[in-house]
Amino acid sequence: xxxxxxxxxxxxxxxxxxxxxxxxxxxxxxxxxxxxxxxxxxxxxxxxxxxxxxxxxxxxxxxxxxxxxxxxxxxxxxxxxxxxxxxxxxxxxxxxxxxxxxxxxxxxxxxxxxxxxxxxxxxxxxxxxxxxxxxxxxxxxxxxxxxxxxxxxxxxxxxxxxxxxxxxxxxxxxxxxxxxxxxxxxxxxxxxxxxxxxxxxxxxxxxxxxxxxxxxxxxxxxxxxxxxxxxxxxxxxxxxxxxxxxxxxxxxxxxxxxxxxxxxxxxxxx
Amino acid sequence: xxxxxxxxxxxxxxxxxxxxxxxxxxxxxxxxxxxxxxxxxxxxxxxxxxxxxxxxxxxxxxxxxxxxxxxxxxxxxxxxxxxxxxxxxxxxxxxxxxxxxxxxxxxxxxxxxxxxxxxxxxxxxxxxxxxxxxxxxxxxxxxxxxxxxxxxxxxxxxxxxxxxxxxxxxxxxxxxxxxxxxxxxxxxxxxxxxxxxxxxxxxxxxxxxxxxxxxxxxxxxxxxxxxxxxxxxxxxxxxxxxxxxxxxxxxxxxxxxxxxxxxxxxxxxx
DNA sequence: GGGTATTTGTCCGTATGTATT
DNA sequence: AAATACATACGGACAAATACC
Numbered sequence: 001x002x003x004x005x006x007x008x009x010x011x012x013x014x015x016x017x018x019x020x021x022x023x024x025x026x027x028x029x030x031x032x033x034x035x036x037x038x039x040x041x042x043x044x045x046x047x048x049x050x051x052x053x054x055x056x057x058x059x060x061x062x063x064x065x066x067x068x069x070x071x072x073x074x075x076x077x078x079x080x081x082x083x084x085x086x087x088x089x090x091x092x093x094x095x096x097x098x099x100x101x102x103x104x105x106x107x108x109x110x111x112x113x114x115x116x117x118x119x120x121x122x123x124x125x126x127x128x129x130x131x132x133x134x135x136x137x138x139x140x141x142x143x144x145x146x147x148x149x150x151x152x153x154x155x156x157x158x159x160x161x162x163x164x165x166x167x168x169x170x171x172x173x174x175x176x177x178x179x180x181x182x183x184x185x186x187x188x189x190x191x192x193x194x195x196x197x198x199x200x201x202x203x204x205x206x207x208x209x210x211x212x213x214x215x216x217x218x219x220x221x222x223x224x225x226x227x228x229x230x231x232x233x234x235x236x237x238x239x240x241x242x243x244x245x246x247x248x249x250x251x252x253x254x255x256x257x258x259x260x261x262x263x264x265x266x267x268x269x270x
Numbered sequence: 271x272x273x274x275x276x277x278x279x280x281x282x283x284x285x286x287x288x289x290x291x292x293x294x295x296x297x298x299x300x301x302x303x304x305x306x307x308x309x310x311x312x313x314x315x316x317x318x319x320x321x322x323x324x325x326x327x328x329x330x331x332x333x334x335x336x337x338x339x340x341x342x343x344x345x346x347x348x349x350x351x352x353x354x355x356x357x358x359x360x361x362x363x364x365x366x367x368x369x370x371x372x373x374x375x376x377x378x379x380x381x382x383x384x385x386x387x388x389x390x391x392x393x394x395x396x397x398x399x400x401x402x403x404x405x406x407x408x409x410x411x412x413x414x415x416x417x418x419x420x421x422x423x424x425x426x427x428x429x430x431x432x433x434x435x436x437x438x439x440x441x442x443x444x445x446x447x448x449x450x451x452x453x454x455x456x457x458x459x460x461x462x463x464x465x466x467x468x469x470x471x472x473x474x475x476x477x478x479x480x481x482x483x484x485x486x487x488x489x490x491x492x493x494x495x496x497x498x499x500x501x502x503x504x505x506x507x508x509x510x511x512x513x514x515x516x517x518x519x520x521x522x523x524x525x526x527x528x529x530x531x532x533x534x535x536x537x538x539x540x
Numbered sequence: 541g542g543g544t545a546t547t548t549g550t551c552c553g554t555a556t557g558t559a560t561t
Numbered sequence: 562a563a564a565t566a567c568a569t570a571c572g573g574a575c576a577a578a579t580a581c582c
Contacts, residue, residue: 006550032566039549049552054466060566063561135547188516190514191284210321214464223521227522243463247517276570301547301548302546310570312573332547333580334547336548
């Protein structure tokens with residue numbers, strides 16, 4: 001029994017793309033032309049194109065057409081910055097970004113006071129509140145990631161008033177907390193999952209609205225030496241233009257071509 | 271301007287699910303019933319259901335109906351096993367799996383000789399060949415991951431003949447290479463990406479055939495102390511039932527509930 | 541095992557809306 | 562303003578998978 005028609009058509013188009021017959025950036029024939037070519041209905045053509053979108057091979061633009069995606073060199077995000085130098089990761093990142101040839105940008109933070117249930121990893125009481133600092137981040141002008149950090153509200157009452165000011169902190173919040181409250185970040189735990197984007201994410205990353213392109217969610221819980229969590233940082237990245245690299249043990253610097261060329265941190269000066 | 275109808279319907283059903291009105295495992299009304307209830311066409315209902323499938327909330331079973339998915343406790347995969355003990359990660363994993371309360375299983379490896387282009391990270395000549403060892407891996411009987419390891423063919427000619435034998439190596443190939451050829455693994459680099467599953471993966475993981483549920487691909491390149499790659503291991507995991515954890519610095523053992531309960535390694539005795 | 545009803549999967553044709561040029 | 566192309570929505574038909582008698 002053969003595959004369904006829409007999958008046969010998708011397969012045919014996929015081969016044309018991967019063989020180079022349809023190079024990146026080129027335009028596919030319109031749905032009506034494909035309809036005649038394959039002797040199928042327009043809906044069937046659309047089902048085939050949807051499959052190619054899911055696989056990241058093409059993108060549709062209303063009023064224009066369907067295009068083979070330009071293979072963006074993916075942003076490479078390193079998750080295992082060497083620590084133990086007595087610094088938070090925030091400052092280390094700045095130099096990493098400069099080392100790459102891409103130019104990062106970050107929006108001013110949007111500050112909110114929210115219930116502690118937004119960041120259960122902090123282990124706070126149900127009635128407690130947290131400060132959230134939300135930022136949009138770009139690389140070379142491309143929407144790159146959305147990041148929200150949560151801090152216990154009692155940090156503010158203890159004297160760290162700057163974290164509820166909607167201005168970027170050039171040295172990073174982690175450094176600030178150490179300076180003001182002597183709260184030191186000893187390590188962190190990342191949880192990486194993949195899920196469909198929410199409405200905010202589809203809008204910011206300009207993803208197809210039906211959730212076919214998922215996002216990475218990196219949930220970083222950072223701890224003091226005592227084991228008490230000091231912050232939770234949630235960062236989302238569209239999965240179609242990001243990859244993660246992490247190393248263990250002794251590894252040569254340029255192990256495979258292109259892997260390190262665009263090395264980027266997972267966190268800026270949040 | 272309101273959202274499209276199919277998204278409104280999806281939103282309504284989503285709320286019913288997340289509010290508990292439609293508990294996990296329960297069956298949704300049939301497409302024809304929903305069609306009457308929302309006064310929409312069957313295709314529009316189907317578009318709404320497709321969205322819910324993409325978001326991992328429901329699953330359809332031909333001939334039966336549409337069901338709210340049972341929330342599987344995700345498999346947690348730790349990527350940062352402490353090294354420096356002079357052991358490969360393979361043996362360390364065995365104990366980790368036993369520590370968890372889930373029972374792993376692995377198929378006998380399928381061995382193939384393939385061109386070196388299958389694993390460009392090994393940096394071999396175009397005309398060279400590699401040995402691939404492919405395994406299916408299960409947790410509690412659930413298809414969990416597909417793994418293929420690539421080794422330079424010249425390892426066999428140098429005396430490591432066991433790696434082309436289609437039998438599991440209880441102590442791991444890495445250990446074997448060290449014993450026979452004194453080739454020692456000094457570290458590795460992981461690249462984590464997300465993509466649509468191929469046909470083999472959709473069949474093994476029983477994912478929807480239109481590629482709505484992506485898979486994690488973890489590409490591990492392991493190096494000798496000299497910096498020469500000794501193997502490439504590619505492992506894929508369905509993203510709807512796996513998450514990755516990695517830590518840096520000092521982190522308490524049980525930082526957030528459930529995170530470590532099912533700790534699993536990314537590699538078995540490949 | 542066979543037959544039938546139910547339910548989802550595929551495919552068609554058509555009409556209208558919306559974004560872009 | 563008009564033309565083009567994708568997005569949404571409708572309705573209908575048959576196939577395939579499953580469950581049940």
